[in-house]
Amino acid sequence: MAYSSSLGYPRIGANREWKKALEAFWSGKIEESELHAQLQDIRLNHLSKQRDKGIDLIPVNDFSYYDHVLDTAAMFGMIPDRFEYNGGPVPVSVYFAMARGNKDATACEMTKWFNTNYHYIVPELGGITPVLTENKPLAAYREAKDKLGIEGKPVIVGPLTFLKLSKGYAASETDAWLDRLLPLYAQVLKELEQEGVNWVQVDEPILVTKLSDTDVSRLQKIYQTLKAAAPGVRIMLQTYFEAVERYQEVTQLPVDGIGLDLVHGGAGNRQSIRDFGFPQDKVLGAGVIDGRGIWKASLREKLDLLNEIAATVPSERLVIQSSCSLLHVPVTVQAETKLQPELLGALAFADEKLEEIVLLSKAVQSGASVISAELEKSEAAVTALKRSGERNRTDIQQAVAAVSAEPAQREAAFAKRLDVQQERWQLPILPTTTIGSFPQSAEVRKARQLWRKGEWNAEQYTNFIREQIDLWIQLQEEIGLDVLVHGEFERTDMVEFFGEKLAGFAFTQNGWVQSYGSRCVKPPIIFGDVAWEKPMTVKETAYAQSKTKLPVKGMLTGPITIMNWSFVRDDISREQIAYQLAYALRQEVEALESAGIGMIQVDEPAVREGLPLKEQDQKGYLEWAVKAFRLTTCTVQNSTQIHTHMCYCEFHDMIDSIIDMDADVISIETSRSHGELIQSFEENTYPLGIGLGVYDIHSPRVPDVEEMTRMIDRALRVLDPKLFWINPDCGLKTRGIGETVASLRNMVEATRLAREKYALQV
Structure with a gap:
């Protein structure tokens, strides 16, 4: 029997109830007791919804008051001294101070969760003795069982991922830190075993990044320790966002199941299954539904994939699930009433993806005939959008092909431009x-x-x-x-504003996703060929410049950021989408310059978050990402100063690419x-x-x-x-x-x- 599983559900609520509760508490409008009550109602509603959709393995402890990595740090007492924590369960005042700072202490660092637009709070380990402050997965399991009768699947960030994402310790101290943390993880699992928990989902997305021999040895130690501590608990070792590295070693770890992303990096994982098989003593978590994209799946294609896998993994050892947590997509399509039918029919948000998972599990169990109507419907929806006029604008496709074939280069080198610009601006x-x-x-x-x-x-x-x-x-x-x-x-949002004015974009009424903390964004949908239609920013910028003798910067969002912060079409490459955006934005840059604006900032805060997780793919991405930026900015005069901006991320491994962008000024x-x-x-x-x-x-x-x-x-x-x-x-x-x-x-x-x-x- 193939089971259906959810890896995680959006926290924010269908109407952003979660965000509103947090911000009401932070502003002093509700007391802490009311905050807990409201968040519990939201949490239980999410669990009920997944149960009612027919999901067999429902995650618990995926819900958070801010961030799941911060939750893990708090559970293990990893509280920096500046927050004056005195032991025991971490008070919400300390928890939120770590995330947001307060008058006495700066917040912990925040950075991107792998290559997504979700931000996590970076744990600080230096000088701290970890201790189990409270067993959060156990509390979540008990709540689901007591309140709803749901036998939940507790979710926890795995030890290696937690360590690799933390800061404040030297690489040489990794094993010492592992020795400190492992007993606490073991205690968590042992208490879950005593409670009668069946499955525990241990998230180790770090396993899709490059792993050393030492890392593999650490993994073996981790899962041998955890299995010995709680032999009665079935561990689903969950990976996502790419193909797993060191497949043979990972699949031999002493766990009961391995979750693989068969959408992002799916080709690599499928090839590994073909080449090396899959252990007969383990369950495969088959991540066939895209947890990061918003498009309706071709159920026929997904069934073909599952049938291919069935040659190696029989249905009784198969769990049908999304490729990753549904944290990264909006809650439901049901609230959308204004989108054109071809587009609306091709969308699937979290609730609809749960339905797809359940349908596929039924088909695997009983044959494709049991969902024949749904198969035809999904195929028709995918085909209708593919044939739409918005996706087949030959004028745009030809123009972009011609522009992207040209050198993307400013007329003069930076040193000469600097002299010209200083003469103009006298800064x-x-x-x-x-x-x-x-x-x-x-x-x-x-x-x-x-x-x-x-x-x-x-x-x-x-x-x-x-x-x-x-x-x-x-x-x-x-x-x-x-x-x-x-x-x-x-402007409402730095991407939405431009998308509303460019052809090829659509906007939802309620398609919100969490970016960081209570900050929710409503990403545009790039569903067709992108085209500039008229000036988007000239009116306000020129008006501001008329009010002062000081320079006023024109402000644009760059092509890579617009792409990475949107839900994008999946029928052409991301490189092609980036060049379409660059060509459209170039026309806006030229319009600003023609209006007398001599400083133009083209923000690219999201360049690094699109960086592929596989080293072998990074060079190619950076080359076309840099080219897209230069296509946008290369036609201006030497005296026009191009600025850009980038957000939180590690830059040491892409300094050369940042230099290659050839912006006159970058702010980081x-x-x-x-x-x-x-x-x-x-x-x-x-x-x-x-x-x-x-x-x-x-x-x-x-x-x-x-x-x-x-x-x-x-x-x-x-x-x-x-x-x-x-x-x-x-x-x-x-x-x-x-x-x-x-x-x-x-x-x-x-x-x-x-x-x-x-x-x-x-």
Whole structure:
């Protein structure tokens, strides 16, 4: 009998109830007891839904108050000293402080979860003695059983993945840390065994990355220890996001099941099964439904794949599941009523993917005939979208093919451009600027809502936006910034805004996914050929420039970020999609330049998150990603200064690609990991203009001048002061007005002190 399984369900709720509860608590509108009650209701509703859909193995402990990696750190008492934790179950005040910071302590670092747009909180291990503060998987299992009668499948981040994603220890200390953590993991599993738990899902996505012989030895030690501690618990060792490395060794580990992603990296996993078979004493978790994409599956193709696997793994040892947790997709298509029929019919969000999993498990058990109607329906939906006019625009396809065949290169090298730009702009040493957005107050959001509902006409809304621009141009001048921005008050989201104005995009009404913490985004859907139709940003930027003698940057989102932060079509390559976007954005860059805007920022915060997990695929990706950026920006004059911005990520392994982007100035979001990035520049010369974020905008605290001065001093040890810019580490959209103004005043004061200290006078 083939079982159906879910690897994880979206936390946010169909109407973002989870987000609203968290933010109500953080703002003091509800007490802690009410927060717990609301989140429990949401959690139980999710479990009930999965049960009612017919899922056999329902995950518990996949729900989180913020992030599942942070949950693991809290469970093991991995609380840095600055948060003044006193032992026992971690209070929510400490838990949220680790994620968001508070007035006394900076937050823990946040970075991308593998190659997704989900962010996790990075555990800090240094100087901490781990201890089991509470058995979270056990509590989740008991809740599901007591409240709903569900025999859940507890989920936990595996030991090797947890260690590899943590910081604060040397590589030589890995085994010592493993020895500290393993007894705690063993205790968790032993208590689950005593409770009568059948299956435990141990997530080890790190197994799809490069593994050394030492890592394999560690894996053997880990799972021998865990199996010996709780022999009655069946361990499903779950991998996802790519093909597993060291397949032969991994499949011989003493576990009861191996979960493989048969969508992303599916070719590699399928080839390994063909070449090496699959152990007869293990269950295969067949991840055949895409947990990261939004497209309806061709059930016929999925059944063909499962039939291929059945030659090696019989149905009684098969679990049908998604390729990864459904955390990365919206909750349900049911709320979507405005999409064109061809597109709507081809969509499947979390709830619909659960239905696909159940249908496939039925077909594996009883034959394809039991779902014959569903097979025809899925095939018709996939075919209808493929044949649509939006996916077959030969004018765009031919134009992009011609442009992408040309060299993507600025007229002059950076050194010459720098002289021309300095002559034009006459900027001081250590110029100050911001990344782009300013606070989107309740008033701004209300005005946008009134306009979208038709209660305000276009003139009323334009006048309101101009009032906001006027206010913030004046504030920036008073604060003393050198290069200004218009504030982006007309924009909801840095990707959605552009997608609404480009052909080939569609937008859901409620297709929200979690990005980090309570921050939810509603990714656009790139479903057709992308085309520029008219100027998108010129009106607001040109208006702002008319209000000041200081330079105002035009603000665009780059092609790779738009692609990586959207749900993209799966019928052509991502490289082709990137070039279509680059060609469209090039036309916007040229429109800004024609309107007199001489500084243009093309943000690429998501370049690294699209980096393939397999080393052999990374060079090719970076080559076409860099080319897409250069296609966007290469036609401007030498005097036009191109800026870009990148978010949290490890840059040491792609410095060369960042240089190859040939932006005149890059700003990098580094305040939570400033030291690590500075170390990269100690080892690698960076010859272009650069700004390392000197304060963390994701935290509500206002950093003082001394703190920012330390950031500047550290950076100027390894970077050329003549090329160094000073800025916050990201846009200020989510911050309050008061804290934004106070922080920027401190930043400008820290810059003044730095200019004096280094004798760099204006």
